[in-house]
Amino acid sequence: MGIGSSQALDTKINAPVAIATMPAPREVKDTTERINALEVVVRYALYIVITLFLFTPFVMTVLSSFKTSAEVIAFPPTLLPSVWHPENYLNVLTQINGFPRMIFNSFFITFAAVALNLFFDSLVGYAFARLEFPYKNTLFAIMIATMVIPGFVFIVPRYILLLNAHLVNTYGALLVLYFLQPGYILLMTQFFKSIPRDLEEAAIVDGMGWFGIFWKIILPLARPALLATGILTFAGMWNGFFDWLIYMQDATMFNIQLGLTTFRSVYQNQWDLIMAGSVLAILPILLVYLVGQRYFVRGIATTGMK
Amino acid sequence: MAVSVAPQAPAATAKGSRRSKRGGMAIAERRAGLLFVTPYLIYFLILQLGALVFAFWVSFHHYDLLALDNPFVGLRNYARLPANQDFLIAMRNTTEYAVVVVILQTVFALLLAVLLDSKIKGRNFFRSTWYTPSIASSVVISMIFLYVYHPTGLLNSILGLVGIHTTEAYLESTTWALPAIMFLNIWTTAPTFMLMFLAALQDIPKEIYEASAVDGASAVRKLFSITIPLLRPIIFLVVSLGIIGTFQVFDQMFIMTSGGPLKATLSVALLIYDNLFKDTGTVGVACAEAIVLGLVIFALTLISRRVIDTRIEY
Numbered sequence: 001m002g003i004g005s006s007q008a009l010d011t012k013i014n015a016p017v018a019i020a021t022m023p024a025p026r027e028v029k030d031t032t033e034r035i036n037a038l039e040v041v042v043r044y045a046l047y048i049v050i051t052l053f054l055f056t057p058f059v060m061t062v063l064s065s066f067k068t069s070a071e072v073i074a075f076p077p078t079l080l081p082s083v084w085h086p087e088n089y090l091n092v093l094t095q096i097n098g099f100p101r102m103i104f105n106s107f108f109i110t111f112a113a114v115a116l117n118l119f120f121d122s123l124v125g126y127a128f129a130r131l132e133f134p135y136k137n138t139l140f141a142i143m144i145a146t147m148v149i150p151g152f153v154f155i156v157p158r159y160i161l162l163l164n165a166h167l168v169n170t171y172g173a174l175l176v177l178y179f180l181q182p183g184y185i186l187l188m189t190q191f192f193k194s195i196p197r198d199l200e201e202a203a204i205v206d207g208m209g210w211f212g213i214f215w216k217i218i219l220p221l222a223r224p225a226l227l228a229t230g231i232l233t234f235a236g237m238w239n240g241f242f243d244w245l246i247y248m249q250d251a252t253m254f255n256i257q258l259g260l261t262t263f264r265s266v267y268q269n270q271w272d273l274i275m276a277g278s279v280l281a282i283l284p285i286l287l288v289y290l291v292g293q294r295y296f297v298r299g300i301a302t303t304g305m306k
Numbered sequence: 307m308a309v310s311v312a313p314q315a316p317a318a319t320a321k322g323s324r325r326s327k328r329g330g331m332a333i334a335e336r337r338a339g340l341l342f343v344t345p346y347l348i349y350f351l352i353l354q355l356g357a358l359v360f361a362f363w364v365s366f367h368h369y370d371l372l373a374l375d376n377p378f379v380g381l382r383n384y385a386r387l388p389a390n391q392d393f394l395i396a397m398r399n400t401t402e403y404a405v406v407v408v409i410l411q412t413v414f415a416l417l418l419a420v421l422l423d424s425k426i427k428g429r430n431f432f433r434s435t436w437y438t439p440s441i442a443s444s445v446v447i448s449m450i451f452l453y454v455y456h457p458t459g460l461l462n463s464i465l466g467l468v469g470i471h472t473t474e475a476y477l478e479s480t481t482w483a484l485p486a487i488m489f490l491n492i493w494t495t496a497p498t499f500m501l502m503f504l505a506a507l508q509d510i511p512k513e514i515y516e517a518s519a520v521d522g523a524s525a526v527r528k529l530f531s532i533t534i535p536l537l538r539p540i541i542f543l544v545v546s547l548g549i550i551g552t553f554q555v556f557d558q559m560f561i562m563t564s565g566g567p568l569k570a571t572l573s574v575a576l577l578i579y580d581n582l583f584k585d586t587g588t589v590g591v592a593c594a595e596a597i598v599l600g601l602v603i604f605a606l607t608l609i610s611r612r613v614i615d616t617r618i619e620y
Contacts, residue, residue, distance in 0.1 A: 047432055055435050057450050060460050073456050077463035124346045133339030146354050152554050153600040156593045157360035180345055210338035239443030241557055257445040261561050278449045282442050289441045300501050
């Protein structure tokens with residue numbers, strides 16, 4: 001069987017653990033529902049109410065980011081800014097000490113972690129999916145089992161470990177903790193299992209080494225799974241807060257999220273800055289989501305993580 | 307170990323005969339497999355197994371991050387927890403929080419998914435907008451809700467529009483602070499689980515619904531007698547992920563209320579953080595608390611498995 005379309009790959013996945021495994025959306029062919037006009041109206045009313053419920057805070061945040069601090073919490077409230085203040089965004093970048101550096105830190109760690117995870121998650125995933133080696137099944141079972149251990153159990157020992165390794169307050173702390181993530185190894189494993197073996201067999205005949213097969217033959221085919229892993233890692237790292245709070249002590253090492261939390265205490269509820277900063281903090285992840293929505297959705301449906 | 311160079315790798319045929327045919331190749335494969343899996347092995351041995359063992363070790367000691375000598379105290383750190391007022395308060399708050407949030411977010415997520423699982427126009431638009439609360443970070447969500455819950459913020463503005471005039475400071479009220487954070491969390495987490503339910507719903511064979519339509523089942527009846535039973539495995543997954551997440555709630559309390567007012571929003575995770583970084587000589591206690599928390603989560607996950615029962619028959 002050829003590996004022409006990724007569609008074929010998607011439907012072939014045989015997942016041991018995951019519940020919904022990257023299915024090509026089943027064609028919805030519901031002949032039973034006879035939708036009458038009234039039902040349509042009620043339905044759309046419900047959709048709109050839910051949309052308002054889930055989306056209004058974001059709309060108001062964006063609008064507020066152009067208001068003065070006083071107007072954000074003015075009483076009576078305003079919907080649109082009485083005067084638009086786009087300079088709020090400039091003020092966030094110039095008035096908050098080290099904010100550009102925090103944005104850089106966020107991007108740096110996010111991209112570094114994405115690169116590391118793309119490589120290591122797929123490498124390990126490939127070994128689990130395809131290669132025979134001693135204790136493979138045991139190790140795979142261990143990986144699944146340890147995924148459910150609550151993270152808080154690890155906090156103290158990991159902190160002491162990284163403290164003694166002199167990695168506290170360095171990028172190293174976060175890279176050590178996140179250079180691979182078992183959830184995405186699992187995602188990659190499941191994907192690799194769906195790829196037909198024919199191509200590898202041919203490469204073995206040609207005398208290609210296992211790393212060559214992985215790197216040159218398998219990875220190019222794994223684009224959908226790599227995108228899901230990359231995008232979800234991006235989301236997780238960009239949105240990270242707790243690890244930064246624990247491991248980073250100097251403001252020069254903060255990320256944008258941890259920096260935002262200081263607005264409250266240090267800048268005494270300057271709502272214009274808080275709102276503009278929040279918009280800046282959500283913007284990159286929003287763009288990634290809009291562009292890579294398909295993979296985002298699949299990844300979450302597969303791993304249950306974000 | 308003698309490593310013979312693989313003579314001529316045989317052309318692959320059936321899966322079963324593959325391994326037996328390749329003597330030397332099998333060794334190369336074992337080596338490659340072990341090499342490729344080494345990064346995870348290191349991660350497991352140090353950051354998981356090692357950390358777990360070390361966590362237990364620390365919990366049996368009077369531990370201080372700066373001290374040279376950390377004396378062994380046996381089970382004392384555990385034994386003192388039931389008499390620790392802060393721990394009891396934190397445990398009660400966290401349990402209350404977890405029960406309410408897990409139940410409501412699961413129901414809400416299922417409702418959202420069922421609504422989206424139809425051929426209605428604009429479905430993708432609704433899915434995208436509904437999911438937005440889940441892509442924002444906990445910090446951004448907390449910042450937005452500081453504004454929402456401000457005495458003259460979004461919530462009271464909206465209430466004012468419908469004639470309820472109040473300047474309640476929700477986060478400074480012992481009555482409202484915890485429910486306010488519960489609400490925020492349901493709002494931000496439900497859309498993630500909505501996606502998981504939606505993927506599972508699309509896997510249910512439509513023939514099942516067609517058969518029930520012949521029997522004249524109503525939409526509500528279909529939901530309870532077909533959809534929900536078939537979704538049991540995913541409901542269990544959502545509930546257990548919910549339990550794991552809610553029992554470790556930290557960010558929102560840390561950012562919005564610092565556990566206040568009067569410890570009304572003190573969570574176990576926040577207490578562990580305080581014991582670790584704010585108090586001195588309580589690192590062992592923090593470890594004991596984290597391990598107890600982990601065991602509680604583990605036990606509740608098992609119980610929820612019994613209750614939800616993941617047997618499934620199409």
